[in-house]
Amino acid sequence: MEMEEQHPEQGCVKCGACTVVCPVFRVEPRESLTARGKMHLLSLPLARQPSGHFEDIFSRCLLCGACETVCSRHLPITELVIRARSDFSIFYGSHGLQKVAARKALSSSGLLQGLVRAGISLKRINALPAGSGLRIKLGLLEEPRAVPVDWPVPSAPDSKETISYFSGCLARHLQPSVGRAVLRLAHAGDLQVWSPETQCCCGLAASSAGKAEEAGRLAWQNIKFFADGRGPILTSCASCSRHLAAYPELFAGDPEKQEIARAFSNRVVEFSAFFLNHLHDALVLPGGQKKIKTFYHDPCHLRFTSAGREAPRKLIDRIGNVERVEAANGPQCCGQGGLFHVGYPELSRKIFQSCADGALVHSPDLVTTTCSGCLMQWQTGAVENNLPVRIRHLALVLADCLG
Ligand code: SF4
Ligand code: SF4
Incomplete structure (x- = not known):
């Protein structure tokens, strides 16, 4: 029993329930890629001296959490994968250099902002071949507007009525229209908002890579930057919200910091x-009474709780001229997986294809979601596959209803 507490992987009973839900295994049926396979590998001596092959297997995991929800032994599978990664070489797994570079860019607002500017300049030159992966990615960046987003400064951040907005990297740097839409929605609900200019990446990419120190440093910075506020901390990214709520786990060895992190995550x-409770006006999308078929894509960071599945659906169902449609095969992972799509682009594409095939079976006009990673995966996939569907963050869909 004590052995199992220290080595939870040894509690795996090899039932195989995790294999059928694993999006990676579905498109690449290798036993080693399932949670069962990984639990087995972790119990072998080779786990203590991970080879390149071992690192590659553990990199081919989206950390989607689907396996955990069906595991009869309630094994902390994603935590064990992350723990294994913490012992890996710097550039572990496929495209290791690109993954480290992407992580570094995400963890520095200044660097990310500079790269976005450079990317937009490259996009304007239009020199990249049509259909190239980089050209499609650059196409996702929004051109700066004449009036940039006016991030609200704290007028009275310490009031319980003032919302603090954690924008995340997408809404602040890559697609500021999402941040602008959140501000419009908040103002429509008569809410005061402030958004600290100094906030940084939530740290999920660092945490997923097993870089606990880097993840803790980013978390602590955000905790300090938001310490002036007392009201709710709103975020428009499902992945960020899940990771921000998990900040106390990053400070398990420091009770004082953990208490402060808990106050933040609460x-x-x-x-x-949030907006299910704060948007009260009748909602109608421009375009008259014609029903707009809309598919809501569940981010993995929300889809395994009933509240996470229900809130966005209830919100969408309040839009008068929307007909919500569901995927033929139920909610599926889109294959983005943080930096997984950087390491394994082909695998990521196959998982997206399988997800999109089910989602598009009712020919929706619109696909919406609330996760930055899922949004960009869908936007990329729509261009690559010439899909006849619009992809919009739910904040933009709701803001469209405000006229
Ligand atoms: S977390 Fe997701 S991708 Fe990783 S083993 Fe579990 S089901 Fe498969
Ligand atoms: S569901 Fe859990 S116990 Fe069953 S094989 Fe998978 S990891 Fe092992």
Whole structure:
């Protein structure tokens, strides 16, 4: 029993329930890629001296959490994968250099902002071949507007009525229209908002890579930057919200910091749950009474709780001229997986294809979601596959209803 507490992987009973839900295994049926396979590998001596092959297997995991929800032994599978990664070489797994570079860019606002500017300049030159992966990615960056987003400064951040907005990297740097839409929605609900200019990446990419120190440093910075506020901390990214709520786990060895992190995470509210309670006007999308078929893509960071599945659906169902449709095969992972799509682009594409095939079976006009990673995966996939569907963050869909 004590052995199992220290080595939870040894509690695996090899039932195989995790294999059928694993999006990676579905498109690449190798036993080693399932949670069962990984639990077995972790119990072998080779786990203590991971080879390149071992690192590659553990990199081919989206950390989607689907296996955990069906595991009869309630094994902390994603935590064990992350723990294994913490012992890996710097550039572990496929495209290791690109993954480290992407992580570094995400963890420095200044660097990310500079790269976005460079990317937009490259996009304007239009020199990249049509259909190239980089050209498609650059196409996702929004051109700066004449009037940039006016991030609200704290007028009275310490009031319980003032919302603090954690924008995340997408809404602040890559697609500021999402941040602008959140501000419009908040103002429509007569809410005061402030958004600290100094906030940084939530640290999920660092945490997923097993870089606990880097993840803790980013988390602590955010905790300090939001310490002036007392009201809810709203975020428009499902992945950020899940990670911000988990900040106390990063300070397990420091009770004082953990208490402060807990006070922070107790304030975090996910976008759809928040606006379900704060948008009261009748909602109608421009375009008259014609029903707009809309598919809501569940981010993995929300889809395994009933509240996470229900809030966005209830919000969408309040839009008068929307007909919501569901995927033929139920909610599926889109294959983005943080930096997984950087390491394994082909695998990521196959998982997306399988997800999109089910989602598009009812020919929706619109696909919406609330996760930055899922949004960009869908936007990329729509261009690559010439899909006849619009992809929009739910904040933009709701803001469209405001006229
Ligand atoms: S976390 Fe997701 S991708 Fe990783 S083993 Fe579990 S089901 Fe498969
Ligand atoms: S569901 Fe859990 S116990 Fe069953 S094989 Fe998978 S990891 Fe092992």
